């Protein structure tokens with residue numbers, strides 16, 4: 001098996017798997033670039049946090065899941081939704097606040113859900129999704145339905161108190177939850193070195209008896225393998241694990257962040273040496289699974305899906321004023 | 333042919349200066365590549381390409397001041413060109429639409445004036461009323477705050493006062 005970028009050898013992945021990962025990661029990247037463009041055209045109101053650079057995390061983790069397993073995350077959520085199988089049209093139309101969006105245009109970037117795809121949001125309060133994800137896992141255990149809940153949070157969120165209250169109960173009750181900290185090294189403009197006394201975030205579960213593991217979050221196959229082990233463990237009733245994904249966000253915290261807190265060289269180096277999509281591409285080419293031309297065809301397909309979603313997101317009507325008070329409560 | 337438009341890099345940006353071109357006519361560019369630097373009254377930011385192709389025209393000169401958001405600044409052709417539209421299989425036939433500068437919510441709040449609600453004592457008589465979206469109303473209000481007080485700026489998603 002080919003190695004990428006002089007990294008440690010990836011675990012084995014088949015041709016079909018690698019091509020699928022390439023496709024899924026590329027969809028996220030192209031989608032996010034297009035979202036950035038629509039934002040620049042004034043078509044996206046409010047917040048818009050792009051996931052560019054971190055694609056291998058969600059794509060790798062999704063490959064470790066079974067249908068019905070849940071996903072919950074923070075506001076940097078477009079990639080999680082696409083990886084969960086939500087449509088580019090529905091997500092993009094929500095970004096532009098149109099009725100064809102997942103929250104019928106009333107939620108926007110941070111507030112989308114899909115019961116069908118077991119995606120539980122999109123949460124703007126840093127760290128809050130950790131308690132909610134733990135609650136979902138509690139319900140899974142109570143119902144004995146065999147589902148596992150993936151709970152994502154950031155390195156910044158890792159310093160929030162409710163994360164540790166959740167850890168305690170999840171370990172105590174051996175809940176089927178997996179904690180995935182996406183350590184992209186910054187929380188808005190604050191680097192992890194400036195904010196955290198223990199920067200190896202996978203160690204943060206130790207005092208709760210939650211085993212942790214550091215994972216190269218730029219290597220989709222490494223992510224999948226770590227994910228599989230942890231999901232397996234959680235599903236079999238042994239309780240949570242904490243996976244620390246070492247990753248990097250290429251763009252600013254949100255669209256209007258000029259990112260003065262890090263150097264251009266640092267960003268360029270990450271892009272050049274660790275890019276998750278280039279990594280898979282190299283695995284595919286080196287193994288002879290596809291040629292550059294065949295990959296170009298995939299690029300084109302992805303581009304057309306994304307272009308269509310942008311078209312849809314501009315043509316779908318804005319929600320009717322009569323919708324103002326709908327979708328607030330759910331009928332029990 | 334694809335036009336690259338002057339982007340709004342914050343909800344309140346209406347125009348900016350194009351301080352630097354990082355590409356020239358004839359260059360091929362790819363998605364994610366930084367093609368220009370622009371400057372607003374609050375910050376300098378990079379503009380990344382979204383489409384791939386060859387730069388055929390730069391419509392705005394380096395150093396240009398006060399370029400309005402959504403003004404075409406460059407033209408691109410090639411690769412990114414209408415990829416043989418086989419999309420119909422996936423999606424309900426959407427009329428083909430490359431990214432023409434869509435008329436956005438940002439456009440002038442059309443002349444759709446509406447009659448003032450007569451009963452509100454806080455609104456001085458004769459005030460002209462406009463119908464705009466909530467999004468535009470928020471954006472304009474923020475922009476007005478920022479113009480009125482230079483300690484007000486937008487950072488990430490928070491509106492902050494130093």
Ligand SMILES: Cc1ncc(C[n+]2csc(CCOP(=O)(O)OP(=O)(O)O)c2C)c(N)n1
Nearest residue numbers: 076124125126154155156157184186187188
């Ligand atoms: C409780 C709370 N405090 C502060 C904020 C403001 N805020 C929004 S995002 C963010 C940084 C979080 O960074 P991290 O968890 O590393 O996630 P990333 O943005 O890197 O994905 C902060 C402080 C918030 N939304 N909620």
Ligand SMILES: [Mg+2]
Nearest residue numbers: 154155186187
């Ligand atoms: Mg972070």
